Amino acid sequence: MSSKILVIDDDTAFCMMLKTFLQKKGYEVMNAFNANEAEACIKSQKFDVVLTDIRLPDSDGLAILKLAKEISFETQVILMTGYTDIKTAVNAMKIGAYDYVxxxxxxxxxLHTIEQALKKKNEKSEPVSLQKEKTSPKKSNNNTPSFVTGISSHSDQLHEYISLVAPTNMSVLIIGDSGTGKEYIAxxxxxxxxxxxxxxxxxxxxAIPKELASSEFFGHLKGSFTGAVTDKTGHFEAANGGTIFLDEVGNLSYEVQIQLLRALQERKVKPIGSNNEIKVDIRVIAATNEDLSEAVKKSDFREDLYHRLNEFSIQAPKLSERKHDIxxxxxxxxxxxxxxxxxxxLGFDKEVSDLxxxxxxxxxxxxxxxxxxxxVLLTKSDVISIAVLPQEMLNANTTEEVPAYSKLNEESAIRSALERANFNKSKAAKLLDIDRKTLYNKLKLYNIDL
Incomplete structure (x- = not known):
């Protein structure tokens, strides 16, 4: 069994890159981006090594160290920091940290530090004959997660809504631009x-032609029309007991909307050519990148169908609105x-990450x-460089401006600029139209700790 490592750091790009690197070395790795997530992980499962940043947005590495040792004294804790604080290092070693990098x-x-930490752990907990076997990590079969949960406020709200509405039978309308992951949400x-x-x-x-819509949704019997050479099960019958997801529902013709409304109201469908109705028990989730309320006003979309589909709505956020998730x-x-x-x-170079x-x-x-x-296909080195990115990305005008500010809202403007610049102080200074030294002085004045 491969050794289990928890990596804790609020720098998501670094955290994910380190996870990928360690997974390729055969370790089973989990990430946490703040102390709350880390605490939940440590309390729910046992880790061989905990690798944590000394400074976290909601706590610090010393608190994580104490918790890890309380839960499992055998767990080896390695602290990371960009701050050369010798006192903190000494204190960490005193209360049980394996090392400080x-x-x-x-x-x-x-990697060497982790291997040494595991060796120390195994010396304490395993017979000598098992030490070599345990300290050689084996390659995990599947390191790629099936889905991703972000850490931005948009992601938090999105997954809160999913958790709230999922256990119910309410119809859900997912609204969002193309490519925002509406089917994933459904x-x-x-x-x-x-x-x-x-x-x-x-x-x-x-993608359904108006002429074939009834057959696609409700099915047909053999010989019911020209080209019906076999019986066909419609989407509603195929989804019986489960969920039907109607993507880009705003594209349906008005005639098909009427048929769809009837099926949803009566929970019965009649295949073309059949005299018998089939009862269906389905949940309906629909998605659109259009403003259906405007389509209703223009009589392009039936109001009764709109309300039938929109018992609960979820907004799929744009990727550009989810900076912390990128x-x-x-x-x-x-x-x-x-x-x-x-x-x-292994990852992306800094220029690519910034872009x-x-x-x-x-x-x-x-x-x-x-x-x-x-x-990935074009890359010949270990990391993706800006040279392999599409030209349209390089040509895009990505300059963002910070609204004019005064002394009254200076602190707010500085925090906003830092967030837009992904906490890159040089870029934040440019957005604020001040030099780096002035920005550093302002950070100190407003006690903004990065």
Whole structure:
């Protein structure tokens, strides 16, 4: 069994890159981006090594160290920091830390430290004959997660809504731009519902010709019309007991909307050519990138169907609104592309990470997934460089301006600029139109600790 490591750091890009690196060395790795997440992980499962930043947004590494040792004294804790605080290092060693390493982290150095920590752990807990076997990590079969949960406020709200509505039978309307992951949201609702072990049928409403819509939704019998050479089960019957997902529902013709409304109201469908109605027990989730309320006003979409579908609505956020999630998604897509293309790219160089953070992502998650897969294919080194990115990304105007500010709202403007610049102080200074020294003085004045 491979050794289990928990990596804790609020720098999501670094945290994910370190996770990928350690997974490639055969370790089973989990990430936590704050002390609350770390505490939940440590209390729910046992780790061989905990690797934590000394400074976290809601606590510090010493508190994590104490908790880890309380839960399992055998767990080895390694502290990381960009701050050369000797007193903290001494205190950490006194209360049981295995080691203390400074940032920037050298991957080979941290790997060596982890191996030594595991060796010490095994010397304490295992017979001598088992030590060599345990300290040689074995490769995990599947390191790629099936889904990603972000850490931004948009992600928190999104997953809170999913958790709230999933156990119910309410119809859900998911609203969002193309590529924002509406089908993923729908599938997440299904998998957290009481219907999780029943079918999930996704239907692209925009791809169904008006003439074939009735057959696609409700099915037909052989010979019921020209070309009906066999019986066909419709999407509603196929989804019986489970969930039907109607993607881009705004593309349905008015005539098909009437048929769909009747099926939803009566929970019965009649295949073309049949005299018998089939009862269906389904949950309906619909998605659109249009403003259906405007379509209702223009009489392009039936109001009664709109209200039937919109018992609960969820807004799928744009990727550009989820700055704190960007590198989490990027590393997820990198892992998936590595698996698909049988490559071993470790991560992104800093120039690429900065571009990702400042790019507008008009195609959202779909664009990011395709961009990263293409980049992995073209990359010949260990990390993705800016040279392999699409030209349109490089040409995009990513300059962001901070609204004019006065002394009254200076602190707020500085915090906003730091967030937009992904806490890069040089970029934040440029956005504020001040020099770095002035920014450092302001950070000290307002007690803004980075």
């Amino acid at each position: 400074g940032k920037p982290i050298n991957p080979d150095e941290i 599938h997440s609702i299904h998998m957290q519902s009481k219907r999780a072990n029943k079918p999930f049928i996704a239907v692209d409403c925009g 590198m989490i998604f990027a590393n997820h897509f990198l892992a998936a592309a590595n698996e698909d293309l049988e490559k071993d790219i 990702f953070m400042n790019y507008d992502w008009p195609g959202n998650l779909r664009e990011m997934k395709n961009t990263i897969k293409r980049s």
